[in-house]
Amino acid sequence: MTKNDRRAGILAEARKLFAARGYARTEMENIRLACQLSRGGLYHHFGNKRAVLDALVEEEILALADVLRETSVWPIAVLLDAGSCHLGNDPGIVANLNTKEEQLEYLSSLEVAMGQHLNKVLALRFGDIIRPEFDAGHVAELFLTVNMHINRRQILGEWNDAQAAGFAATALQALEKFLKDPSELQSAIAELKKVGNA
Template sequence: MVESASYRSETTALRRQAILMAALKLFATRGYTETTMEDIRQLSGASTGSIYHHFENKEKLALALYLEGRKGLNSHLQAIMDTPGLSLEEVIKTLVSTYLGWFAANPDLGQYIIQADSTEYLSAQVQSLQQSSDAVSQHIMAWLRPFIDDGSIALYPDQLYVPLLLGPSREFVRRWLKTRQNSDFHTAQQELARAAWHTLRPSH
Protein backbone atom coordinates (compact mmCIF):
# COMPACT_ATOMS: atom_id res chain seq x y z
CA MET A 1 0.00 0.00 0.00
CA VAL A 2 1.44 3.34 -1.05
CA GLU A 3 1.08 6.12 1.50
CA SER A 4 -0.40 9.32 0.15
CA ALA A 5 1.47 12.60 0.49
CA SER A 6 -1.30 14.00 2.70
CA TYR A 7 -1.09 10.99 5.03
CA ARG A 8 2.68 11.33 5.33
CA SER A 9 2.33 15.04 5.98
CA GLU A 10 -0.27 14.45 8.70
CA THR A 11 1.86 11.75 10.32
CA THR A 12 4.89 14.04 10.30
CA ALA A 13 2.88 16.87 11.89
CA LEU A 14 1.56 14.56 14.61
CA ARG A 15 5.06 13.28 15.34
CA ARG A 16 6.39 16.83 15.60
CA GLN A 17 3.56 17.76 17.96
CA ALA A 18 4.27 14.72 20.14
CA ILE A 19 7.91 15.79 20.42
CA LEU A 20 6.90 19.33 21.41
CA MET A 21 4.45 18.10 24.04
CA ALA A 22 7.03 15.71 25.47
CA ALA A 23 9.52 18.57 25.71
CA LEU A 24 6.94 20.75 27.44
CA LYS A 25 6.20 18.07 30.03
CA LEU A 26 9.88 17.53 30.75
CA PHE A 27 10.73 21.23 30.87
CA ALA A 28 7.86 21.73 33.33
CA THR A 29 8.85 18.84 35.62
CA ARG A 30 12.64 18.56 35.32
CA GLY A 31 13.57 21.96 34.01
CA TYR A 32 15.23 22.87 30.73
CA THR A 33 18.82 22.29 31.85
CA GLU A 34 18.20 18.80 33.24
CA THR A 35 16.24 17.66 30.18
CA THR A 36 18.14 16.05 27.33
CA MET A 37 17.12 15.41 23.75
CA GLU A 38 17.29 11.69 24.56
CA ASP A 39 14.77 12.22 27.38
CA ILE A 40 12.45 13.99 24.95
CA ARG A 41 12.94 11.30 22.33
CA GLN A 42 12.06 8.51 24.76
CA LEU A 43 8.96 10.24 26.15
CA SER A 44 7.66 11.17 22.71
CA GLY A 45 8.36 7.74 21.22
CA ALA A 46 10.18 9.31 18.28
CA SER A 47 13.24 7.80 16.67
CA THR A 48 16.58 9.56 16.94
CA GLY A 49 16.46 10.37 13.24
CA SER A 50 12.95 11.76 13.53
CA ILE A 51 13.61 14.08 16.46
CA TYR A 52 16.71 15.55 14.82
CA HIS A 53 14.90 15.82 11.52
CA HIS A 54 12.41 18.15 13.18
CA PHE A 55 14.73 19.95 15.60
CA GLU A 56 18.45 20.49 15.16
CA ASN A 57 19.08 20.79 18.89
CA LYS A 58 17.37 21.44 22.23
CA GLU A 59 17.62 25.22 21.82
CA LYS A 60 15.78 25.09 18.48
CA LEU A 61 13.16 22.81 20.00
CA ALA A 62 12.65 25.19 22.94
CA LEU A 63 12.14 28.12 20.57
CA ALA A 64 9.72 26.12 18.41
CA LEU A 65 7.70 25.28 21.52
CA TYR A 66 7.50 28.96 22.44
CA LEU A 67 6.38 29.93 18.94
CA GLU A 68 3.82 27.12 18.92
CA GLY A 69 2.34 28.41 22.16
CA ARG A 70 2.21 31.98 20.95
CA LYS A 71 0.61 30.87 17.70
CA GLY A 72 -2.08 28.92 19.53
CA LEU A 73 -2.98 31.79 21.83
CA ASN A 74 -2.88 34.35 19.04
CA SER A 75 -5.09 32.29 16.75
CA HIS A 76 -7.76 32.09 19.46
CA LEU A 77 -7.71 35.85 19.95
CA GLN A 78 -7.66 36.63 16.25
CA ALA A 79 -10.64 34.36 15.68
CA ILE A 80 -12.68 36.54 18.06
CA MET A 81 -11.87 39.70 16.11
CA ASP A 82 -12.80 37.93 12.88
CA THR A 83 -16.17 36.72 14.19
CA PRO A 84 -19.01 38.55 12.42
CA GLY A 85 -22.04 39.88 14.23
CA LEU A 86 -20.45 40.75 17.58
CA SER A 87 -20.77 44.23 19.00
CA LEU A 88 -17.67 46.20 20.00
CA GLU A 89 -18.38 45.54 23.67
CA GLU A 90 -18.88 41.83 23.03
CA VAL A 91 -15.59 41.51 21.16
CA ILE A 92 -13.58 43.31 23.84
CA LYS A 93 -15.12 41.26 26.64
CA THR A 94 -14.75 38.02 24.68
CA LEU A 95 -11.09 38.77 23.94
CA VAL A 96 -10.38 38.99 27.66
CA SER A 97 -12.47 35.91 28.45
CA THR A 98 -10.77 33.92 25.69
CA TYR A 99 -7.30 35.01 26.82
CA LEU A 100 -7.97 33.77 30.35
CA GLY A 101 -9.65 30.62 29.10
CA TRP A 102 -6.67 29.67 26.96
CA PHE A 103 -4.30 29.84 29.93
CA ALA A 104 -6.72 27.89 32.12
CA ALA A 105 -6.81 25.15 29.48
CA ASN A 106 -3.04 25.23 28.78
CA PRO A 107 -1.32 26.09 32.07
CA ASP A 108 2.07 24.49 31.38
CA LEU A 109 2.35 25.95 27.90
CA GLY A 110 1.03 29.27 29.16
CA GLN A 111 3.63 29.44 31.90
CA TYR A 112 6.31 28.51 29.40
CA ILE A 113 5.52 31.36 27.00
CA ILE A 114 5.05 33.92 29.79
CA GLN A 115 8.41 33.06 31.33
CA ALA A 116 10.26 32.71 28.03
CA ASP A 117 11.60 36.26 27.90
CA SER A 118 13.23 35.84 31.33
CA THR A 119 14.87 32.46 30.76
CA GLU A 120 18.55 32.34 29.94
CA TYR A 121 18.13 29.85 27.10
CA LEU A 122 15.31 31.73 25.34
CA SER A 123 15.40 35.41 26.31
CA ALA A 124 17.71 36.64 23.55
CA GLN A 125 15.85 34.72 20.84
CA VAL A 126 12.43 35.77 22.12
CA GLN A 127 13.44 39.43 22.34
CA SER A 128 14.86 39.35 18.82
CA LEU A 129 11.58 37.87 17.58
CA GLN A 130 9.33 40.11 19.66
CA GLN A 131 8.40 42.54 16.91
CA SER A 132 7.72 39.93 14.25
CA SER A 133 6.04 37.44 16.59
CA ASP A 134 3.72 39.98 18.22
CA ALA A 135 1.21 39.68 15.41
CA VAL A 136 -1.77 39.66 17.76
CA SER A 137 -0.97 43.15 19.06
CA GLN A 138 -0.78 44.41 15.50
CA HIS A 139 -4.06 42.67 14.69
CA ILE A 140 -5.74 44.15 17.76
CA MET A 141 -4.57 47.65 16.85
CA ALA A 142 -5.69 47.25 13.24
CA TRP A 143 -9.08 46.06 14.45
CA LEU A 144 -9.40 48.87 17.01
CA ARG A 145 -8.28 51.68 14.69
CA PRO A 146 -11.69 52.46 13.09
CA PHE A 147 -13.32 52.52 16.53
CA ILE A 148 -10.62 54.80 17.89
CA ASP A 149 -10.99 57.12 14.92
CA ASP A 150 -14.79 57.38 15.19
CA GLY A 151 -14.76 57.86 18.97
CA SER A 152 -16.28 54.47 19.87
CA ILE A 153 -13.14 53.73 21.88
CA ALA A 154 -11.53 56.12 24.37
CA LEU A 155 -8.49 57.97 23.07
CA TYR A 156 -5.14 56.80 24.45
CA PRO A 157 -1.61 56.64 23.05
CA ASP A 158 -1.46 53.63 20.73
CA GLN A 159 1.04 51.75 22.89
CA LEU A 160 -1.45 51.63 25.79
CA TYR A 161 -4.36 49.83 24.13
CA VAL A 162 -3.10 46.25 24.35
CA PRO A 163 -1.81 46.65 27.94
CA LEU A 164 -5.14 48.19 28.97
CA LEU A 165 -7.06 45.41 27.23
CA LEU A 166 -5.03 42.38 28.34
CA GLY A 167 -2.52 43.61 30.93
CA PRO A 168 -4.67 42.97 34.04
CA SER A 169 -5.56 39.51 32.73
CA ARG A 170 -1.90 38.74 32.10
CA GLU A 171 -1.07 39.73 35.67
CA PHE A 172 -3.89 37.57 37.02
CA VAL A 173 -2.62 34.62 34.97
CA ARG A 174 0.99 35.19 36.02
CA ARG A 175 0.01 35.08 39.71
CA TRP A 176 -2.23 32.03 39.26
CA LEU A 177 0.44 30.08 37.41
CA LYS A 178 2.83 30.38 40.34
CA THR A 179 0.58 28.34 42.63
CA ARG A 180 -2.01 26.65 40.33
CA GLN A 181 -4.40 26.88 43.27
CA ASN A 182 -8.10 26.67 42.63
CA SER A 183 -9.33 29.95 41.26
CA ASP A 184 -12.74 31.07 40.08
CA PHE A 185 -11.83 31.65 36.45
CA HIS A 186 -15.44 32.26 35.48
CA THR A 187 -15.67 35.20 37.87
CA ALA A 188 -12.23 36.44 36.79
CA GLN A 189 -13.29 36.29 33.16
CA GLN A 190 -16.45 38.26 33.85
CA GLU A 191 -14.87 40.92 36.05
CA LEU A 192 -11.71 41.47 34.02
CA ALA A 193 -13.74 41.59 30.81
CA ARG A 194 -16.04 44.16 32.38
CA ALA A 195 -13.04 46.18 33.60
CA ALA A 196 -11.43 46.16 30.13
CA TRP A 197 -14.62 47.44 28.51
CA HIS A 198 -15.07 50.09 31.23
CA THR A 199 -11.51 51.30 30.60
CA LEU A 200 -11.72 51.38 26.82
CA ARG A 201 -15.22 52.71 26.28
CA PRO A 202 -15.52 56.50 25.81
CA SER A 203 -16.42 58.49 28.90
CA HIS A 204 -19.23 60.41 27.24
Protein backbone atom coordinates in the same frame (compact mmCIF):
# COMPACT_ATOMS: atom_id res chain seq x y z
CA MET B 1 6.81 16.33 4.26
CA THR B 2 7.38 20.06 3.97
CA LYS B 3 9.46 21.81 6.59
CA ASN B 4 6.30 23.39 8.04
CA ASP B 5 4.51 20.03 8.17
CA ARG B 6 7.48 18.41 9.92
CA ARG B 7 7.64 21.25 12.42
CA ALA B 8 3.90 21.01 13.10
CA GLY B 9 4.26 17.25 13.61
CA ILE B 10 7.06 17.74 16.13
CA LEU B 11 4.96 20.24 18.06
CA ALA B 12 1.94 17.93 18.05
CA GLU B 13 4.03 15.09 19.48
CA ALA B 14 5.66 17.39 22.03
CA ARG B 15 2.25 18.62 23.18
CA LYS B 16 1.11 15.01 23.70
CA LEU B 17 4.27 14.13 25.61
CA PHE B 18 4.03 17.20 27.84
CA ALA B 19 0.42 16.30 28.63
CA ALA B 20 1.26 12.66 29.38
CA ARG B 21 4.63 13.02 31.13
CA GLY B 22 4.78 16.66 32.18
CA TYR B 23 7.19 19.23 30.82
CA ALA B 24 10.00 18.48 33.28
CA ARG B 25 10.01 14.73 32.59
CA THR B 26 9.94 15.12 28.81
CA GLU B 27 13.35 15.30 27.19
CA MET B 28 14.29 16.17 23.62
CA GLU B 29 15.13 12.48 23.17
CA ASN B 30 11.52 11.55 24.02
CA ILE B 31 10.28 14.01 21.40
CA ARG B 32 12.79 12.71 18.85
CA LEU B 33 11.71 9.10 19.39
CA ALA B 34 8.00 9.97 19.24
CA CYS B 35 8.59 11.74 15.92
CA GLN B 36 10.91 9.00 14.60
CA LEU B 37 13.52 11.55 13.64
CA SER B 38 17.29 11.59 13.76
CA ARG B 39 18.87 13.93 16.29
CA GLY B 40 19.87 16.22 13.45
CA GLY B 41 16.33 16.15 12.10
CA LEU B 42 14.88 17.29 15.42
CA TYR B 43 17.58 19.85 16.23
CA HIS B 44 17.25 21.33 12.74
CA HIS B 45 13.83 22.59 13.85
CA PHE B 46 14.31 23.14 17.60
CA GLY B 47 17.62 23.68 19.37
CA ASN B 48 16.30 22.74 22.81
CA LYS B 49 13.17 22.06 24.83
CA ARG B 50 12.67 25.75 25.60
CA ALA B 51 12.43 26.44 21.86
CA VAL B 52 9.70 23.79 21.67
CA LEU B 53 7.85 25.47 24.55
CA ASP B 54 8.19 28.88 22.84
CA ALA B 55 6.70 27.43 19.66
CA LEU B 56 3.80 25.76 21.49
CA VAL B 57 2.94 29.00 23.27
CA GLU B 58 3.21 30.87 19.99
CA GLU B 59 0.77 28.37 18.41
CA GLU B 60 -1.78 29.07 21.15
CA ILE B 61 -1.47 32.85 20.74
CA LEU B 62 -1.63 32.62 16.94
CA ALA B 63 -4.84 30.59 17.26
CA LEU B 64 -6.30 33.29 19.51
CA ALA B 65 -5.20 36.01 17.06
CA ASP B 66 -6.86 34.07 14.22
CA VAL B 67 -10.13 33.89 16.17
CA LEU B 68 -9.95 37.66 16.72
CA ARG B 69 -9.31 38.29 13.01
CA GLU B 70 -11.98 35.95 11.69
CA THR B 71 -14.96 36.80 13.84
CA SER B 72 -17.16 39.85 14.01
CA VAL B 73 -17.95 39.10 17.66
CA TRP B 74 -17.01 41.86 20.09
CA PRO B 75 -13.22 41.42 20.71
CA ILE B 76 -13.29 41.48 24.52
CA ALA B 77 -15.94 38.75 24.50
CA VAL B 78 -13.76 36.71 22.14
CA LEU B 79 -10.75 37.02 24.43
CA LEU B 80 -12.76 36.10 27.51
CA ASP B 81 -14.45 33.17 25.77
CA ALA B 82 -11.29 31.78 24.20
CA GLY B 83 -8.59 32.66 26.67
CA SER B 84 -9.77 32.79 30.28
CA CYS B 85 -9.05 29.60 32.19
CA HIS B 86 -10.66 31.11 35.31
CA LEU B 87 -13.91 30.98 33.32
CA GLY B 88 -13.44 27.27 32.66
CA ASN B 89 -11.58 27.43 29.34
CA ASP B 90 -8.76 25.05 28.40
CA PRO B 91 -5.56 26.36 30.02
CA GLY B 92 -3.44 24.90 27.22
CA ILE B 93 0.20 23.91 27.63
CA VAL B 94 0.56 25.71 30.97
CA ALA B 95 -1.42 22.92 32.66
CA ASN B 96 1.63 20.65 32.17
CA LEU B 97 4.09 22.96 33.92
CA ASN B 98 4.64 22.19 37.59
CA THR B 99 7.73 24.01 38.84
CA LYS B 100 8.11 27.74 39.29
CA GLU B 101 11.04 27.72 36.85
CA GLU B 102 8.88 26.10 34.14
CA GLN B 103 6.05 28.51 34.82
CA LEU B 104 8.38 31.50 34.57
CA GLU B 105 9.70 30.17 31.24
CA TYR B 106 6.11 29.85 30.02
CA LEU B 107 5.27 33.40 31.13
CA SER B 108 8.34 34.72 29.31
CA SER B 109 7.28 32.87 26.15
CA LEU B 110 3.71 34.12 26.57
CA GLU B 111 4.76 37.74 26.91
CA VAL B 112 6.85 37.57 23.73
CA ALA B 113 4.12 35.79 21.74
CA MET B 114 1.42 38.22 22.88
CA GLY B 115 3.58 41.19 21.94
CA GLN B 116 4.41 39.77 18.52
CA HIS B 117 1.05 38.33 17.49
CA LEU B 118 -1.82 39.63 19.58
CA ASN B 119 -1.14 43.30 20.23
CA LYS B 120 -1.59 44.55 16.64
CA VAL B 121 -4.63 42.38 15.96
CA LEU B 122 -6.30 43.54 19.16
CA ALA B 123 -5.46 47.19 18.42
CA LEU B 124 -7.14 46.86 15.01
CA ARG B 125 -10.23 45.28 16.52
CA PHE B 126 -10.31 47.90 19.31
CA GLY B 127 -10.33 50.63 16.66
CA ASP B 128 -14.06 50.05 16.21
CA ILE B 129 -15.04 50.03 19.88
CA ILE B 130 -12.77 52.63 21.52
CA ARG B 131 -13.89 56.24 21.81
CA PRO B 132 -12.06 58.43 19.25
CA GLU B 133 -10.27 60.56 21.85
CA PHE B 134 -8.30 57.49 22.98
CA ASP B 135 -5.61 55.60 21.08
CA ALA B 136 -6.90 52.07 20.37
CA GLY B 137 -3.33 50.71 20.35
CA HIS B 138 -2.67 52.09 23.81
CA VAL B 139 -5.92 50.63 25.16
CA ALA B 140 -5.10 47.26 23.58
CA GLU B 141 -1.66 47.30 25.20
CA LEU B 142 -3.18 48.28 28.53
CA PHE B 143 -5.67 45.40 28.24
CA LEU B 144 -2.91 42.89 27.44
CA THR B 145 -0.69 44.22 30.24
CA VAL B 146 -3.48 43.67 32.77
CA ASN B 147 -4.14 40.25 31.26
CA MET B 148 -0.46 39.35 31.59
CA HIS B 149 -0.54 40.40 35.25
CA ILE B 150 -3.54 38.16 35.89
CA ASN B 151 -1.80 35.28 34.09
CA ARG B 152 1.36 35.73 36.13
CA ARG B 153 -0.42 35.83 39.49
CA GLN B 154 -2.62 32.83 38.67
CA ILE B 155 0.04 30.65 37.01
CA LEU B 156 2.49 31.18 39.88
CA GLY B 157 -0.20 30.12 42.33
CA GLU B 158 -0.57 33.54 43.96
CA TRP B 159 -4.24 33.79 42.97
CA ASN B 160 -6.97 31.19 42.71
CA ASP B 161 -9.70 31.34 40.03
CA ALA B 162 -11.93 33.52 42.19
CA GLN B 163 -9.19 36.08 42.83
CA ALA B 164 -8.22 36.18 39.15
CA ALA B 165 -11.85 36.61 38.08
CA GLY B 166 -12.46 39.32 40.68
CA PHE B 167 -9.43 41.30 39.50
CA ALA B 168 -10.47 40.81 35.86
CA ALA B 169 -13.94 42.19 36.68
CA THR B 170 -12.38 45.26 38.30
CA ALA B 171 -10.05 45.75 35.32
CA LEU B 172 -12.96 45.57 32.87
CA GLN B 173 -14.88 48.13 34.91
CA ALA B 174 -11.88 50.46 34.61
CA LEU B 175 -11.90 49.86 30.85
CA GLU B 176 -15.49 51.06 30.48
CA LYS B 177 -14.53 54.74 30.17
CA PHE B 178 -12.57 54.01 26.98
CA LEU B 179 -15.47 52.30 25.19
CA LYS B 180 -18.04 53.76 22.83
CA ASP B 181 -20.61 51.39 24.28
CA PRO B 182 -19.65 50.23 27.78
CA SER B 183 -22.89 48.27 28.12
CA GLU B 184 -21.20 45.54 26.05
CA LEU B 185 -19.05 44.75 29.08
CA GLN B 186 -21.86 44.23 31.57
CA SER B 187 -22.47 40.52 30.97
CA ALA B 188 -18.73 39.75 31.06
CA ILE B 189 -18.27 41.71 34.28
CA ALA B 190 -21.28 39.98 35.84
CA GLU B 191 -19.94 36.53 34.91
CA LEU B 192 -16.49 37.36 36.29
CA LYS B 193 -18.00 38.70 39.52
CA LYS B 194 -20.01 35.51 39.89
CA VAL B 195 -16.78 33.46 39.71
CA GLY B 196 -15.00 35.98 41.94
CA ASN B 197 -17.65 35.68 44.64
CA ALA B 198 -17.86 31.88 44.49
